[in-house]
Amino acid sequence: MGPYNDRDKRDEKTGLTSLNYTTERHGEKRMNELPIQKVLPELKEKLRTATSAVLVAEPGAGKTTQVPPAFLEEDWLSGRKIIMLEPRRLAARAAAEYMAGNLGEQTGETVGYRVRMESRTGKKTKIEVVTEGILTRMLQSDPELADVGMIIFDEFHERNLQGDLGLALALESRAVLREDLRILVMSATLEAEPVAALLGDAAVVNCPGRQFPVETVYKPPAAGIKPEQHMAAVIREAAADHPGDVLAFLPGAGEIRKVQAELERGGIPAGCVIRPLYGQLPQQEQDAAVRPDPASRRKWILATSIAETSLTIDGVRIVVDSGLMRTQLFSARTGMPYLATGQVSRASADQRRGRAGRTAPGVAYRLWSREAQDHLRERNAPEILETDLAPLVLELTTWGVRDADKLLWLDPPPAQAYERGRELLQRLGAVTKDGMITDKGKRMAELGMHPRLAVMMLQAAYLGHGRLGSTLAAVLQERDLFRGAERDADIRSRAQAVCMWEQGGAVRDADESALKRIAQESKHIRKQTGIAASEKVDLEKCGLLLSFAxxxxxxxxxxxxxxxxxxxxxxxxxxxxxxxxxxxxxxxxxxxxxxxxxxxxxxxxxxxxxxxxxxxxxxVDDTVVEWDRTLGSVKARKQTSLGAVILRESPAEQPSPERVVLALLEGIRTEGLGILPWTKHAKQLRQRLQMMHHADPEWPDMKDAALLGSLEEWLLPYLYGAKSRTDLQKLQLAAILEQTLGWDKKTRLDEEAPTHITVPSGSRIIVDYSNPMQPVLAVKLQEMFGLRETPRIGRGRIPLTLHLLSPAQRPVQITSDLASFWANGYFDVKKDLKGRYPKHYWPDDPLEAIPTRRTRPQT
Missing domain, CATH: 2.40.50 (OB fold (Dihydrolipoamide Acetyltransferase, E2P))
Structure with a gap:
């Protein structure tokens, strides 16, 4: 059996496959070389002559654990440190432990790590593996990074916000203060060209990985089956058909618990054990998922995307992928962040699939169809394009940058989201209106938490409620302590549960592991802010402290x-x-x-x-004058308000006429033009004007949108003294509309769009302009006898549409061509109407007949 199938070769401390180990064979010591070893000479040479490089190393190449130690003896390092960024705490700890083990040391000697709330470094430490926020704090406290010779950005394809920020700040530091600072960007699936260009046309080094064959099986769920049932069934099937440990990818802790419960309900086979793996788990439980099982059982690992990259978990030969991931997005509509579950990208799916072939041939089950695979997006969207940017704005303002475009980005922060972040920071008192950091903002940035929580902590400490503030901040950074649909929304119960647990009391219906993490985070925050653990907690101040955030x-x-x-x-x-x-x-x-x-x-x-x-x-105290739809009138009130919330309200004295008129205009816009007194005359005038506008755009537009948009121009002067719907009914709209016309247009209007047309019988018939494109003249057929051609308006350009009516005033013919009707249609109409109306006048020749409005013409 080859070394990659030998489960006994795993590192006992980390559980990771020994990526660079020696074996004894016939008394000879030989190195089992990883793919990365072949390109390390080239990479080292590039960084001797340049300060940037990009390494694209496929999964299994060994980049994470082999690259940092390879540079320890380089002359340009001059005894300074190498900082390597890892996106996740678990990977950072594991990588540091593995590199230290290769050197025969404990972490904290040559190799150490720093993650939030945990540090293993010492005076001799030359390689520090850190999570991304740690680098930001290092740069903010020492922009020169005097004791750092190289920064390595690992798994950069994940494009976390802090990774993009860290790279932008590091590039700025090198450009201004440290021209000798080496920057290396590493990834397994990165598009190298844009990153190389960002780094100043840096060299790109490619390295193949060591990947065993992985079979891909598509297993979409049948209709009606629950996701957790389908996942559990496929895990059982895969474990029965294939050797090795199972790594199942799920979007979050909630789904992991459901699948675990489903598996346990059906019984776990002898020799197998379920191991959850997600970011909020205690380190001991994370280690249990990553390391070999002490009883040599097969592991069924239920993991989030925490296991997608960096880690090689020895023994995994089966991957079951739900195809889902959870990300935090930001709603521009409401200014609130929210968690969303969505489909993974093709790149992420391939990363997950590759987990099955890191140490031996394997199989990957995808719980979607081949057709769905073809529709996956190519890559995950960078976090900077989708998340709340208030933390980024605070960091950049602290750095001294008011305009994000001054820095180098692969994807610049979206302007709208960036401005929202700036507005929030101004409201929290961290940034001035002209974009400068305040002393309060500097203190907030030093805490390394979201600006909302940071300002809450500063205010809480000032008011003597620091311990409660630290508890609330920790609660808000953790998933909910309480489970089940019946839990209420009162955060005081969570804070009380944490306090009880810290005092050694039992807490019913609470997640003990979450309690432990919250207590640790709260302790860390208190240490940062110098708050005594003995400080009393007043739970009734929860709402006040939260209001600062x-x-x-x-x-x-x-x-x-x-x-x-x-x-x-x-x-x-x-x-x-x-x-x-x-x-x-x-x-x-x-x-x-x-x-x-x-x-x-x-x-x-x-x-x-x-x-x-x-x-x-x-x-704010203000007098509000506005339209009240219920009263149908303008209403004036004194209001004391906080944003949209009205704290106090009372009637106001008579407001100024100008404010009343403006409120009345808004009322008209709210209610629509129907609130105005449209008499027949006013309505026809409006329609006539619209016909003229259609023929010539210089005439005023009479459509609803145009009239509502120009109320200030044509209606406002006539509203003084009015304040209600009843008052509006006294307006003379026809006269008001006529005032929008000059003398010339009034004359032309009467000539080209007359109100009435005199027909051969002598009657003055009103013209219907309700369709400005097709004015209508509705007239009894007998009144048109003797008229050869259709009447026209608009200086002869527009024929009227004739509705020729029966004696009962019903249309018997609609035409715009009267001559054609007399020649072709009249005789059929005459035949029908003469039978129904025998007393009326139905001549044989309508052009020679006498027009009449009566039953028969008078002789």
């Missing part, structure tokens, strides 16, 4: 569990609960994916006194 989500009760936020957004509680009675709340988490009303996930009550005391700078 979410001033745009202070909500006022509208009844039935619905609230109006200061942002103007409507939200509601999922079912009746105690929070439904609160006059005011702060909504910390809102699901905005469906419906007109967002669903409140986490909130706390807030009292009016605290709103007035702590948000007084944003409270």
């Amino acid at each position: 979410y001033p745009d989500r202070i909500g006022q009760n509208r009844g039935n569990g619905k609230f109006l936020l200061t942002s103007g957004r409507g939200v509601e509680l999922p079912g009746a609960q105690l929070l439904s009675r609160s006059a005011y709340i702060t909504a910390a988490a809102v699901d905005d994916r469906k419906g007109a009303e967002g669903k409140i996930l986490l909130a706390a009550p807030l009292n009016l006194e605290d709103i007035q005391r702590y948000h007084g700078d944003e409270i």
Whole structure:
């Protein structure tokens, strides 16, 4: 059996396949060379003569663990450190542990790592594997990076926001302060050319991977089967038909729990064990999924995309891919982030498939069809294009950049999302109106958390509620402690549960692993901000502290569990609960994916006194003059408001006539033109003018949109003194519309679009202009005797459409060609009408007959 199939060759500490190991054979020591070893001389040579390079190394090449140590002895490093960025904590720890093991050391000696809340480095550390946010903090505190000689961006194809930011800042640092700083971008699936161009036409080094054959099986679910049932069934089938451990990809922890429950319900075969793997799991449980099972059982690993790249989990020969992933998106409509589950890209699907062939031949089951595979998008969208950019804006403003376009980006931050982020930071007091960082903003940036949570922590510490603030910040960065559909949205119960757990008490219906993580995060935040663990906690201040983080989500009760936020957004509680009675709340988490009303996930009550005391700078007193649809009148009120929330209201004194008129105009726009008194005369005048506009655009447009859009020009002067629907009925619209015309146009209007036409009988018949393209003259047939041609208007350009009527005033013929009717149609009409109306006049020759409005002409 070859070394890649030998499960006993795994590193006992990390559980990762030994990517560069020695074996004894006939007393000889030989190196089992990885593919990356063949290109390392070329890569090292490129970076001796240049400061940038791009390494595209296929899965299994060994880039993550072999590249950093290869540069330790380079002269240009001059004893300085190598920093390598990994997108995920698990991969960062595993890579550092593996490299240290290769050197026969513990982590924290030559090789160390730094991730949030955990650091294993020492004075001798020359290679630091860090998560991306750590690099940002390093650059902000020391832009020169005096003790760093090289930065490696690993798995850059994932295009995380912090990765893009870290690269932009590193390139700026090199351009301004450190021209000798080496930057290496590495990936398995990266499009190298754009990155190489961004780095200044950097050299690209390609390295093939070491990938064993992987069979691909498409298994779309049958109609009616639940996703967790289908996933569990395929895992069982695959494990029965193929050797090795199973790695199943699911979008999130919730789906992992459902599949685990489904598998356990059907019974786990002897010699097998289920191992969940996702970011929020305690390190011990993550290690259990990655490392060999102590009892040598086959592992069924249920993982999120955390296992998609970087890690090689020895023993995995079966992949079952749901084809789904979860990402955080940002709603430009509401200004709120939300989690969305969607299809993976083709690149991600291939990465997942490749997990089955890292150490031996394998098989990948895809839970979708071949046809669906053809419609997958090529790559995942970069996070910078889809997420909340407030953290990015804060980092760039702290860096001293007001315009993001001043830095180098693969994908520049979208202007609209960037501006929204800036507006939020201005509201939080982190950035001035001209884009400069404030002292408060600098302190927020140092905390390394989302600006909303950072400002909450600063305010909480100032008010003596730092411990409660740290608990809330930790709760909001973790999935919900409580499970099940019956949980309420009151965040106070979560904060109370954490406090009880920290004091050693039992917490019913809570996820203990989540409690532990929240307590650790809260402790880390307290350490950052110097808050004593013994500080008392007042749970009734939850709403106040949250209001500092979410001033745009202070909500006022509208009844039935619905609230109006200061942002103007409507939200509601999922079912009746105690929070439904609160006059005011702060909504910390809102699901905005469906419906007109967002669903409140986490909130706390807030009292009016605290709103007035702590948000007084944003409270505005104003006299509001506006149209009230219920009253059908302009209404004036004194209002005290916080954003869209009206805190207090009372009647106002008589407002100025100008404000009343403007409110009345808005009322007309709201109600539509139908609120105005359109008499027959006014309506016809409007239609005549529209006919003239159709023939000549210089004439005023009389369509609804045009009239509503120009109310200030033609109607406003006549509204003074009016304020209600009743007052509007006194307007003389025909006279008002005529005032929009000069003397010349009035004359032309009467000539070209007359109100009436005199017909041969002597009658003046009104012209119907309701269709400006086809004016109509409705007239009794007998009144038109003797007229040879169709009457025309518009200086002879427009023939009238004649509705020739029976004695009962019903159309018997519609024509624009009267001569043709007399010659061809009249005799058939005469035959029909003479039988029905024998007393009326039906001459044989209509052109020589006497026109009459009576039954018969008078002689």
